[in-house]
Amino acid sequence: MVALDETRLADLLRRANRGDAAAYADFYRTLLPALRQIAHGVVRTVGGRPSDVEDVVQETMIAIHLKRHTWRESEMVGPWIRAISRYKSVDVMRRRGRHGASVDIDVVTETLAAPTIEDPTARTDLERYVSRLGGKPGAIVKAIGLDGQEIVEVARRMSMSEGAVRVALHRGLRKLAALRTQEAD
């Protein structure tokens, strides 16, 4: 099973829940290798391509983000992360229909995989979806997610308050997840 630093991750996520952005970014960076391993295991099991791994990882991160209220601070964070990661990995691969139709979430086991080499410039699925997001939330997700701008910058450029940008960002991320689920149907 993929190793997760329970104490550290739980601490970071607890701080993130109270609005600590730096801790939240740290949480994902700490988690990233494990997410890649789990995704890699699933992708390989269903016969996907290595390039699918990063899509799966990004989807998993968005899922963790949008569903983080389902983690109880008093409980272990590891089993929660594993369950989400497996569910999303299977879900993404199933949606792609690459031998995925018969993937059973209970059958997929995590395998210790060699770390994959990622091409950081590769255009991922997420990018396609972001380009389909409309309105202010779309512009804001694009500015922050694709162009790497800061909230302060975006707020100034779009003459919005920082709070409003945050709300729009949150709405955009939710819409992003919704777009992907819709496409599955």
Add this chain to the structure above:
Amino acid sequence: METEKLIAALSQDAALPQRSLVQRQLAAGSIAVVVAFCAFALFVGPRSDIASALETPRFLLKPVLTLLLFAAAFFALARAIRPGSKPGSAQAALLIAPVFLGIAVITEMTIVPSAQWGEKMLGTNAMLCLTVMPALSFGPLMAFLWFLRQGAPTHPARAGAIAGLAAAGLGATFYALHCTDDSPLFVTVWYPMATAIVVTVGSLMGRRLLRW
């Protein structure tokens, strides 16, 4: 999109939304009770002899069993909505109502002569039970599916089935106040059948509605 930029975007949205899942579940539970009660009061109503029925153990056993089922399933919903939580005691609690019903059936069979078993089992309201009970459960089922959508059930069909069980528990509680068949022999045949209808609908709807 580069993963590092995604992390930056997500971290800008760190603070957790205010309303907790527990609050949402209580809201869904309240809505479910109110909706089922309204449907019952408007379209079904209690049986005419409810006052005297309340004094008979056979009648009282019905809402007790259905409420036990509801409570256990409601408890199981809280687990089903959180990824990685173990079903454990919640799953065991679901067996309480069937076990009690089994004891009641055996007791009934020792009291009632075997010649009357068939008659007691068929009762007079079988079709009503199979239609009215699921109908009363429909509103609660929607409320519980709505609740599950707020969370992250990793087994959508199973979670939908649990929502169906909770809804059936509520629907059956109200239906029991209307039905004049009180024998555990009737209850053990028709109530589970009506429950199975709701659970099947819940499971099928869950598969479609609960993906995330």
